[in-house]
Amino acid sequence: MDFANASCTEFVTVLASNAPVPGGGGASALVAAIGTALGNMVGSLTVGKKKYADVEAEILALKAKCDQLQKDLLAQIAADAEGFAPLAKAYGIPKDDPNREQILEDATLVACQVPMKIMELCCEAIDAIAVFAEKGSRLAVSDAGCGAACVKGALQAASLNVFINTKTLKNREKAEEMNRKCLGMLETYGAKADGIFESVKAGFFQ
Numbered sequence: 001m002d003f004a005n006a007s008c009t010e011f012v013t014v015l016a017s018n019a020p021v022p023g024g025g026g027a028s029a030l031v032a033a034i035g036t037a038l039g040n041m042v043g044s045l046t047v048g049k050k051k052y053a054d055v056e057a058e059i060l061a062l063k064a065k066c067d068q069l070q071k072d073l074l075a076q077i078a079a080d081a082e083g084f085a086p087l088a089k090a091y092g093i094p095k096d097d098p099n100r101e102q103i104l105e106d107a108t109l110v111a112c113q114v115p116m117k118i119m120e121l122c123c124e125a126i127d128a129i130a131v132f133a134e135k136g137s138r139l140a141v142s143d144a145g146c147g148a149a150c151v152k153g154a155l156q157a158a159s160l161n162v163f164i165n166t167k168t169l170k171n172r173e174k175a176e177e178m179n180r181k182c183l184g185m186l187e188t189y190g191a192k193a194d195g196i197f198e199s200v201k202a203g204f205f206q
Contacts, residue, residue, distance in 0.1 A: 003081070004074040020088050025080035025115045028157035032122050033073035035150030038143045039129035040066040042136035055135045066128050073121050080114040080161075087111045087165075101170070108165045112178055115161035119182060122155040123189045126196070133196050145200030152193035159186055 003011055003022050011030070015022055022030075043063040046052045052059070086107040093100040126148060133144035159182045166175040 003077045021081035021084055022077060023080070023084065023161070024157055025084070025118065025161045026077040028115070028154040028161070029073050029076035029080060029118050031157070032118060032125060032151050032154035033070050035147040035154060036066050036069050036073060036125040036128070038147030038150065039125065039132045040070065042132040042140045042144045042147075045140045046132075046136040049137065052135070052137065058131070059136065062128050062131055066125070069121055069125050069128070073118065073125075076114055076118050076121070080118075083110050083114040104168075105170055108169055109174070112162050112165045115158040116178065116182065118158040119155055119162070119185050122151050122158065123185055125151045126155070126189045126193050130192060130196055133200055141200050141203065145197050148193040148196035148200075152190055152197075155186065155189055155193070159183075 001010065001014065003014075003026060006014075011022070015027060040063055043059045043066070046059050047056055047063070087104070087110070090100070090104045090107040093103060129144055129147045129151065133141060133148070136144060162178060162182050166178050169175040
C-alpha cells in the first residue's frame with residue numbers, strides 16, 4: 001500500500017492491524033506532516049493581508065519551506081517501512097546462523113535512520129511554526145499552537161522508534177551517540193514547542 005496516498009481510514013485500519021508497517025515511525029511522520037501543515041495554514045491566511053504586508057516576504061519564504069517539509073515528512077512513511085523491512089527479516093534468521101548477529105546489528109542501524117530523520121524534520125517544522133505563531137494572522141494563531149503540539153508529539157514518538165533499536169545495538173558507542181542526538185532534539189525542540197503552545201494559549205486569557 002502507498003501509505004502516503006492512502007485514505008485516512010485505510011491508514012488507520014492498517015496501523016491498528018498486526019501488519020508490521022506502518023508503525024510508530026510512519027505514524028509520527030504523518031502526524032508531523034499534519035502539524036507542519038497547520039502552521040503552514042497560518043501562513044496561507046497571512047499572505048495578501050495589508051495588516052501583515054511587512055512580513056509577507058518572510059511568510060512566503062517560510063511557506064515554501066513548509067511545503068517541502070510536508071513532502072519530506074510524508075516520504076518518510078514509506079521510507080520507514082523500507083527501513084524496517086531488513087530488521088523484520090533478520091529476526092527470522094535461525095539463531096544458530098553465524099551471520100545472524102551481524103545482520104541484526106546492520107539492520108538495526110538501518111532501522112534507526114528514518115526515525116532520526118523524522119526528528120530532524122520535526123525540529124525544522126517547530127522552528128517554522130514559531131515564526132507563524134509570532135508573525136502570522138492572529139485570527140489563525142490557534143492553528144499554530146495546534147501545529148506545535150502535533151509536531152512535538154511526532155518528535156517524541158519518533159524518538160521512541162530510535163531508542164527501542166539503540167537499546168539492542170552491540171556497538172554501544174554508536175548507540176550512545178544516536179541517543180545523545182535524539183535527547184538533545186527532545187530537550188531543545190520539545191521546550192520550544194511547549195513555548196509556542198503556552199504563548200498561544202496565554203493569548204486567549206489576556
